[in-house]
Amino acid sequence: MATTADLKKGLCIIFKGEPHVVVDKTFVSPGKGSAFFRTKLKNLKTGAVLEFTFKSGEKIEEAPLLTKEFQYLYNDGQNYFFMNPRTYEQISLPADDLGNFKNFVKEGDTYQIYTLEDQPVSIRAPQKVKLKVIEAEKSVKGNTVTGATKPVKVETGYVLQTPLFIKEGDLIIINTETGEYVERA
């Protein structure tokens, strides 16, 4: 069995009977001779994030999760449909399971999907995605203030604020957790 020594970001564990992925881990040493790990755990079924502090040395149950590559096909608003490019097997995930990441899935691209006993559980969202800008207003020269931003639309239809120099056709990097602009690719 695993222990807190194995805790790391991305590890999937069974916590209170549900599969969770470790999204953050920090070391805490509040007093004499006791050490702890403060973690943020994301429930892979509900997407809910909770905080839990483990005693150093506690036993942890690893979830027998597999990740498989699937290609994103389409969504009907409630469900997102994916296909295994080798077997053509199709699966779906409820929109809620994708959380914020549903703003960033692009038709035809492949994504890692967590499966538990062959059932899809959740998508393994990368921290950053690269997407093309399809709509951006032209910035007016001389009309700038330091730190000024403008709204742009990317190829998945998502709208976000970027610096003024971003123009249509640019590839930009977006943080999938916050939904915010990171840099020009």
Next chain:
Amino acid sequence: MLINSIRNFFEKEDFLEVETPLLVPNPDPSPYNELFETTKICGKRAFLTPSPEFLMKKLIATKKFPKIFQICKAFRNPQELDPLHNPEFTILEWYRINATYIDLMLDCENLISFIVEKLKQKFQISNFKFQIKKSKLKNFINYQNTWIDITPPWQRITLKEAFYKFANINLDEFLNLKKAKEIAKKKGYQVEKNTTWEQIYHQIFLNEIEPNLPKEKPIILYDYPSQLAALSKLKEKDKRYAERFEFYIGGLELGNGYSELNNAAEQEKRLKADIQLRKKMGMLVFDYDKDFVKAVGKMPKCAGIAVGIDRLIMLFSNAKTIQEVISFPATKIF
């Protein structure tokens, strides 16, 4: 600027600024963190001090200095680096005789208010604002998207009240290891044969109490269980608890103060226990400071506190991690 205003405050309060060595032969053996041992000095082992506490108490014991403060570096080697600790950090400590931890709580409130006034005069800081309520001026600081009303008096809550309010635990009962294990098990925590009382206490504190402490006002947690007395005096009326407090602003733990233990025999007992625990845990072992034990016996009634300056800077600059306020944090240079 912040450090200047701290100096101004203590000058105004008639404190004497002191300087004590950072290299010592017998540091505080508290097994909280590992120490840094250096090369030998005159054939003797030498360590960087984890806090100036022992030396400042020796000054207090001379009875020549009623009120002293110091701003210096402190060195503690954690097992892992985290967003709230740097192995080398800046610490503020002050001691006053004929005082208790209650006097220090007032000092903390006054010090923070003083700093805010000073900073306000000098800078237009967007994370400060003030309001006038019932003809009283109230100062607010914005830290991590919460406006904190730092106007004294701050909220004070005993650990016993906090355990009851946030974890539904009667701390009097919980002080017993067997009972603590039962309570923790019932709550679903892993409890093993060798699980210690401190582990259970801290796991519940970290999971159920610390995250739920109110953030919109500074908070003083006080009267710690005697197991966590460190260098503080036990309460006269209830020896199960110690006259120790910590204060939090915006969820940041900023300071830790005591009515100081001034019983040499008790002090020696605690130091010996610390050294034993060090041995058991495979940490550096060395002789405890016998002069310090003597000094503790001579110390008048007094109270003292340590405040993390880097964390204060985090608060005033709205920084989420200590690394953001240190020019060369250990996470970057090691």
